[in-house]
Amino acid sequence: MKKRNLLVAVILGVLLLFANFGSVASAANTSYVHFEFRWNSPYDATYRQQKWTKSYIYFKSTKCTRPWYTVTPYIHSYLVGGKGNTSIGSSRRIYGNHTYYITNYAVEKYGKGNNVWLEASSWGNGSAYGTWHADCGKY
Template identity: 55%
Template structure:
């Protein structure tokens, strides 16, 4: 009798664990890479967006929806194996933007021109002080 009960308990636990694994896999796919939430600290002034693949020579689109900082600096970055070492490279051409709340920007970048299509694009943000900023962005 205990053998049948052990099989039932094992079967129920197996079904439950498979169900939990399926739910966690679907949650991992739900990341919105266009969402921006920068956190700035005096001891850690840099933050960055999620990475998106870049296919065209267009500028990065950045829209600041709110910010507790008066402004922050944003720079276009990319990641490519052709850049060497970590692959992270500043592709802004030396252009830095002061981003103010409730404004939209087109960030200059040379990721596709220098490293080809399909590389990862992201925005590096910097502000010395405590605060946060929210918005959206798109690589293409």
């Protein structure tokens, strides 16, 4: 009986030692952004992320071939009605190599867990790169 308990304990210990519990999502996780602007198609958007806190949207612009471009936060929620898309904050003018904390009211107006994204626009040919996260942890 003691050998059996010892064997079970050893097997359990080995399994716990090599177990992968996955990564924990945090505000430090960011999504890569690449915007393409054309004179005849000036709009581009990020992929959607879920918004869980009443924090700013973190946005870091790294490279920009335009003098500046505009970013507006949007939300998709059935609570909005219609197609479910609406702006949740004011537009911000973005310059290359700067960090921005974009004000939005997604959680305050529509609750936690809704999808948000950033829509960018610039009238002219060019591109922009950066990273963003829906929940930056800064209030």
